[in-house]
Amino acid sequence: MPLKAWLAAGVLALAVLALAQEGVDPREEAKRQKQLLLETAGILPTELIVEQGKELFNRKGPSGKTMAECDFGLGKGVLEGAAARLPRYFLDTNRVEDLDGRIVTCMTRVQGFKPAQVKRSEVVAVAFYIASHSTGKPIQVRLLFPEERALYALGEKLFYARSGARDVGCATCHVTYVGKRAGVLPYADVLGKDKSWTHWPAYRYSNDQTWTMQDRIRACYGNIAHPQPDLYSLPILALELFLAYSNNGAVVEEWPAFVR
Amino acid sequence: MKKALLTLLALSLLAWGLAQRYFQDPELERVKSGGKAYAEVFVSQRPDQALCSIHRNRLPADLLPKFLEEQRSLIKYPQNGKLMGDWKKGGAIFNNLQKANCFSCHFGSPVHLGGDVGPSLEKYGLKRGQSEAVQRYTYEVIYNAWAYFPCTVMYRFGAQGLLTPEEIADVVAYLLDPESEFNTKPAVGSK
Numbered sequence: 001m002p003l004k005a006w007l008a009a010g011v012l013a014l015a016v017l018a019l020a021q022e023g024v025d026p027r028e029e030a031k032r033q034k035q036l037l038l039e040t041a042g043i044l045p046t047e048l049i050v051e052q053g054k055e056l057f058n059r060k061g062p063s064g065k066t067m068a069e070c071d072f073g074l075g076k077g078v079l080e081g082a083a084a085r086l087p088r089y090f091l092d093t094n095r096v097e098d099l100d101g102r103i104v105t106c107m108t109r110v111q112g113f114k115p116a117q118v119k120r121s122e123v124v125a126v127a128f129y130i131a132s133h134s135t136g137k138p139i140q141v142r143l144l145f146p147e148e149r150a151l152y153a154l155g156e157k158l159f160y161a162r163s164g165a166r167d168v169g170c171a172t173c174h175v176t177y178v179g180k181r182a183g184v185l186p187y188a189d190v191l192g193k194d195k196s197w198t199h200w201p202a203y204r205y206s207n208d209q210t211w212t213m214q215d216r217i218r219a220c221y222g223n224i225a226h227p228q229p230d231l232y233s234l235p236i237l238a239l240e241l242f243l244a245y246s247n248n249g250a251v252v253e254e255w256p257a258f259v260r
Numbered sequence: 261m262k263k264a265l266l267t268l269l270a271l272s273l274l275a276w277g278l279a280q281r282y283f284q285d286p287e288l289e290r291v292k293s294g295g296k297a298y299a300e301v302f303v304s305q306r307p308d309q310a311l312c313s314i315h316r317n318r319l320p321a322d323l324l325p326k327f328l329e330e331q332r333s334l335i336k337y338p339q340n341g342k343l344m345g346d347w348k349k350g351g352a353i354f355n356n357l358q359k360a361n362c363f364s365c366h367f368g369s370p371v372h373l374g375g376d377v378g379p380s381l382e383k384y385g386l387k388r389g390q391s392e393a394v395q396r397y398t399y400e401v402i403y404n405a406w407a408y409f410p411c412t413v414m415y416r417f418g419a420q421g422l423l424t425p426e427e428i429a430d431v432v433a434y435l436l437d438p439e440s441e442f443n444t445k446p447a448v449g450s451k
Contacts, residue, residue: 154287160316161282162309163301165422166415167406172317173377173413182364182375227301229294238290 026185026260033205034258046128046203046256049210053129056122061111070106072099072130079133084252087241089145096147098240099127099201100214101232120231127201127212131255138251139197141244148241151234155242158235164226170239185260190243197240197247202257210256213240282310312411319410331407335400335418338425343395343432350434351441353427360423360431365414370445378414382450385436385443398432 038044057067068077071092073085087098093105103123107113143149159170170190173182178189190196200213211219214236218228229235283291283302292299311319311327319327337343354362355371367374368381388394401408403418403425417423423431434440 150286151290154290157283157287157313158291160313161302161305162312162317162411163305165420167309167312167420168413169313176317176413177377180375180377182377187377221298227295227297229298233294233298234290235294235298 030205030258030260033260037205044203044258045205045208045210046258049125049128049203050132050256053125053127053132056126057129061107061113063110063112065111067103067106067111067126070102070110072102072106079130081134081137083127083131083255084134084137085140087148087151087237087244088141089148096145096151096237096241098214098237099130100124100212101237103127103130104232124201124210124212124215128210128256131201134252135255136252138249139244139247141241141248143241143245151238152241152245154235155238155240158239159242166225168224168226170220191246195247195250197243198250198252198255199257199259201255202259204259206260213243280307280310281305282313308406315411317411324410327410328407331404331410331419334416335403335407336425337399338429343392343399343429344390344436345426345429345433347430347433347437347440347442349427350430350432353423353431354434354442360415360417362431367449368442368447370441370447373448381435381442382447383443385438385440388436390436390438395432395436398435399428402428402431 034044060066070076071090072079072082073088073090074080074082083099086102087096089096090102090105093109095101097105100123103126104115104118107118107123108115143152162169162172173180173187174190177187178192179186181187188194188196197213200211200216202216203210209215214231217236217239218231221228282305288299288303291302305313308327308330311323315323338345351371353360355369357364363369363372363374365375365377366379366381367376368384374380384398401414402423404416405412405414406416406419415422418425418428434442437443
């Protein structure tokens with residue numbers, strides 16, 4: 001595995017570099033690190049994971065079907081721009097689903113996997129692959145169905161809630177203290193100019209992590225010692241719908257993204 | 261007559277309870293899919309947290325007097341009455357990410373580079389002195405920041421049970437004591 005070894009060495013070197021780089025604009029820094037990694041390893045971790053996702057997408061499940069038999073919102077097997085329109089309500093499941101959730105639905109309902117057989121790492125890889133077909137597309141989520149509106153309203157409330165022993169809440173930092181620093185990075189303006197919804201799924205080079213927005217939201221809570229919502233749960237979906245709708249019209253610069 | 265009064269009392273209590281709540285039952289049902297520990301903090305959201313949530317951290321002026329009074333009433337003091345404890349113990353608390361995590365938001369620690377979410381505390385004790393008034397103010401802000409700054413991001417260390425009164429007195433000493441390394445050593449990142 002010479003390629004993987006190279007990548008591992010590159011990532012380690014970057015992590016050390018990252019620690020030494022404080023006070024630099026994190027976006028510019030990520031671009032620089034990406035270029036550096038591309039020059040040393042010849043390929044980006046994001047590209048590797050997209051490739052893995054593609055293989056999984058075309059793998060036949062117990063039912064003999066690949067994921068090309070699934071509808072991600074724009075029709076069977078249509079991936080172009082599909083991720084930029086999620087989360088949304090799906091008639092066949094009678095639920096609002098995001099990219100992660102829809103992949104699970106595809107694997108269980110169409111491909112015939114048992115829920116226990118669905119590996120998180122595979123869902124993430126497929127999410128990277130499907131998202132890669134939305135680079136350059138504008139975010140277009142809607143609040144058409146009652147369940148979409150209900151989840152949006154819940155997401156907004158969760159975003160502004162103060163809760164837990166530390167009285168924390170998303171807005172208390174990501175609205176009130178945008179640009180201020182607690183720890184290494186300044187707080188992003190997630191509803192406004194930073195368009196944070198368009199930054200996930202992403203590869204985080206500082207920690208060698210492949211995350212979708214579900215993982216990112218869980219980490220937000222975890223970092224401030226607040227209990228985390230379970231993966232694929234409604235509160236995560238509600239926050240996602242609120243964030244995505246707030247960033248409607250924003251063009252996806254690159255999916256999967258490459259972030260600090 | 262007695263029954264009517266009781267009914268009225270029950271109704272007004274119910275109205276008060278509903279007015280103070282931020283999440284409604286159908287919303288809490290959905291939140292429950294996030295898991296037991298996650299749902300619990302929303303199901304048992306405190307009335308003061310609910311108020312800050314409803315008003316998005318900016319309380320209307322007419323609510324302030326009562327809110328401040330309630331927050332003040334939560335403040336308790338160390339058994340021995342001393343508001344300044346052991347600065348060395350206080351330093352360990354101040355500079356611990358898992359414990360009080362003060363340095364993440366405040367500049368001034370000689371151990372860690374501080375953030376700028378809160379005001380700089382650089383050489384806090386040297387600038388303010390150690391008068392009873394300064395000790396009391398510092399202690400009370402750490403014990404319950406909402407008694408001075410309603411709905412602020414700063415944790416309510418004493419009021420929420422994150423630190424004991426004695427631990428808070430130790431942190432006060434770390435900030436105020438002229439012997440404390442917080443005042444004798446340069447802050448990380450100071451020019």
